[in-house]
Amino acid sequence: MEKPFLHITCGVCSKPYKDPRILSCLHSFCLQCLHYEIEKSGSQQMFQCLICERNTSIPVGGASGLPRNLHLGFEVEVAGYMSKMVNNSDVACDHCIDGDNGPAVVFCCTCHQFLCKLAYEYHRTDRHLSKHNTVGLDQEGARQLHTTMKPREHYCSQPIHEDNKLNFYCETCSLLQRPIKWKSQEALEDAKRVVTKLTGAMDENNRMIEQVDISKQIAFVAITKAFKIFQQTLEERKKTLLSELEAISLSKTTALTLQKEQFEKMVGDIGHYTDMASQILQTHTDHEIVALGGLIPTELQATLERVQTISLTTNQHSNITVSVQTDDIVQQLSTLGNLFEFYFSPSSSTWMSTSVAKVGTRYNVKIQSKTSEGAEYPHGGVEVKGVMRSTTHNGAVVHGEVEDHRDGTYTITLTPQTAGPHQLLITMDGQHVQNSPNDLDVRPKHDYHTLFNAHQVINCNRPSCVAIHDNGDIYVGSDDHCIYVFNQTGQLKNTIGSKGSGYGQFFNLSGISIKGDELYVADTYNHRVQKLTLSGKFLHKFDQKGSGQRQFNTPWGVIIDSNNKLIVSDCNNHRIQIFNEDGGLFLTIDGKGLGNHSFEYPWGLALDPQGNIHVAAHGSNTIKVFTREGVYVRMYGDPNHPIGIAIDDEGYSLVSEGGGNCFSIYDPEGNKIHTVGNLENPYGTALDPSDGSVFIANYGANTVLKYCV
Secondary structure, three states: OOOOOOOOOOOOOOOOEEOEEEOOOOOOOEHHHHHHHHHHHHOOEEOOOOOOOOEEEEEOOOHOOOOOOOOHHHHHHHHHHHHHHHHHOOOOOOOOOOOOOOOOOEEEOOOOOEEEHHHHHHHHHHOOOOOOOOEEEEEEHHHHHHHOOOOOEEEEEOOHOOOEOOOOOOOOOOOOOOOHHHHHHHHHHHHHHHHHHHHHHHHHHHHHHHHHHHHHHHHHHHHHHHHHHHHHHHHHHOOOOOOOOHHHHHHHHHHHHHHHHHHHHHHHHHHHHHHHHHHHHOOOHHHHHOOOHHHHHHHHHHHHHHHOOOOOOOOOOOOOOOOOOOOHHHHHOOOOOOOOOOOOHHHHHHOOOOOOOEEEOEEEEEOEEEOOOOOOOOOOOOOOEEEEEEOOOOOOEEEEEEEEEOOOEEEEOOOOOOOOOEEEEEEEOOEEOOOOOEEEEOOOOOOHHHHHOOOOOEEEOOOOEEEEOOOOHHHHHHHHOOOEEEEOOOOOOEEEOOOOOOOEOOOOOEEEHHHHOEEEEEOHHHHHEEEEOOOOOEEEEEEEEOOOEEOOOOEEEEOOOOOOOEEEEEEOOOEEEEEEOOOOOEEEEEEOOOOOOOOOOEEEEEEEOOOEEEEEEOOOOOEEEEOOOOEEEEOOOOOOEEEEEEEEEEOOOOOEOOOOOEEEEEOEEEEEEEEEOOOEEEEEEEEEOOOEEEEEEEEEHHHEEOOOO
16 A cells, blocks of 8 residues: 555655645645744745745744645645554544543544544444444555545634634634635636636747748748849859950950961061072172062062051950949848848738629639738738638538739639538638638529510619619619619609709710719710719719710710729710719720721610720620720620610620610620510610629610519
């Protein structure tokens, strides 16, 4: 059996604790040992624990004022009893005064007494004592003792609280606070919460340490790569300069060598004739010299004359100089590059995309990583993840493909497979970015081949144009010179305007566009465009008739782009005018003239998903496409006098044909895929932004038709 005193010995005296006192670090020592150690340390204010070296303030009463470790005292008491039980010697009865009734045979775990046989019988037969737990005086009893024996109840030592158990805080004796264990348990829970926070902070520190290492590696690669490029560039430049040096040197050397060889030949020729002349003059007689007929002086003179024809000055400079601006370059290199200690913050990073996606269609999310200060973070290498999770189809999940542009921006591409509400979750290094998760509506792809009969008919006199608000309200321009507002069920809610030329009045309106809470109206025969609230309150107008800038002649179509630019088809001027948000003219697309860009009598207008402008050229029987900067892109279709046009978020165009009494659907490439007929002079077209339903102003039949896709 394990020795009973092994874990209850004092760290100073190595004996079982006697009146153990506990320090603030929760280590305990015997009271007498503490008195001795405190006196030995020479300090009466602070004591350093002999185990953990943490300091404990010494109370005014010295070590005696430190809290008792009652638990350790109890453990020492239990160990003492256990030692008596296992030492195989007789133990006196604690109940009998003279001990004449024999040695103890059991131990009462409640009374904390050894009992002889007689005392044990008394215990068993007493109504109150019979409930006490007793154990035998053997090794089994000793083992049971540790789990069966409970600490004694403690009572207040003050007279006014005599016989009161120490269950509550006693301000007089300052022993306990609240019911026993409550405060310690609360402190333990507080400690657990703090440890959880600290553990989280440690995990974040570890993550940041790992990120610092990753950032270091990224920066190291970037620096190494940059300077490798510099080294390669310098090496290439060095080779070029050395090659040029070699070429210049060779050219100069060759030229000088040729010139030297020419000089050497001249010297040789002159030496030849002078040597011959000297020899002849020494060896020939006058008669023999005369017989030569002046040959020697003639040849020598000719040679000397040839020397006169060449320059005796070298035709090359001997110096080759080089200019390398080392000082400037070295100065630039000494300050080349910068290192920053900040890092990106997922919670500050932003993303951009639409709130609507289509089944089977690629959905792109653009991410800009930012620092905690909100500045754009210019580096890549972050772990980015994008997940699209259905909230209805058993939580179906689509994982995105991530493209790191290495400049702090990323593109996530996801292709949803099921329609319905989804959640879009975007994380960077395991943490959500700003506004993640976010709700996303995934809609089924449109099948325009199923369009044949209208699902709803709204009666309206001579409807010319139609627009749908995000809340489902239907705005219809009528030859009654007003705008009728219907709810989704076709019930009339409001009437805006009346015939006239005043603010908020109309004379044959032909185009309506809604942007937020504002209404833009092509007031055709007043030759102006008006801007109103949704309730019809006048806000602004463009109202000068003519053919100059900012003037109109029967404006017909009107739309607002994503940059709040107003785009108007100026029908009888055969042009498109685009205005800035402040009303200034941005540009004009002139349809007059010859070529693919030309068009006649533009009526309806629409924007495709790329922001291009589609023009229903009523007089040209085609659709012309221009960029928002006015550059011609293409034309498509052969509609019979097109009037209205609308384009869905997939790029499909819906064109009403006044001359064909129908409307046709074209795919994004401009191919006609379906036609719905049996209409009567259809005018304006519109799409419901919530579900893609098609609305047609069936002018000749005095109805507005709704087709559900």
